[in-house]
Amino acid sequence: MVHSNFLAVDWNSDATPLPSRVVFGDTVCIQITQAVYEVGIKDCNTHLHGKVTMQKNDVRLTTHALKLKLKSIWTNLSNWLVTPLGRGCFKFKFNSVADMRQALAQGTITLKPGILRLFCWSQDFNPQS
Secondary structure, eight states: OEETTEEEOOTTOOSSOOOOEEEETTEEEEEOOHHHHHHHHHHGGGEEEEEEEOOTTSOOOOHHHHHHHHHHHOTTOOSOEEEEEETTEEEEEOSSHHHHHHHHHTOSEEOSSSEEEEEEOOTTOOTTO
């Protein structure tokens, strides 16, 4: 979630020391410069969002289980990362635009149980809506 020049961050991040925090309701944010913001947005050129849809009685798929299933499907893609966003949504980070496009080109992926629908990353994505 972005508020003007504020970027929501992972509270458990192991990054270098952060600037002073700002609280917007239940969200802890840090103020960043426009240049840092633009570098972060550019880094997302190799990201996709995904939504796992399950049948009503299916057991929920953990992030680890999802990664194991996708490793067997994306055998020619290397060093990609998956981050849970909540409500069955995930962010996928790839090493290159070519790898990202190759994953996206596969369309909807049957996971058994469930299906994964990948779509292009967008800065205003909200898994809650």
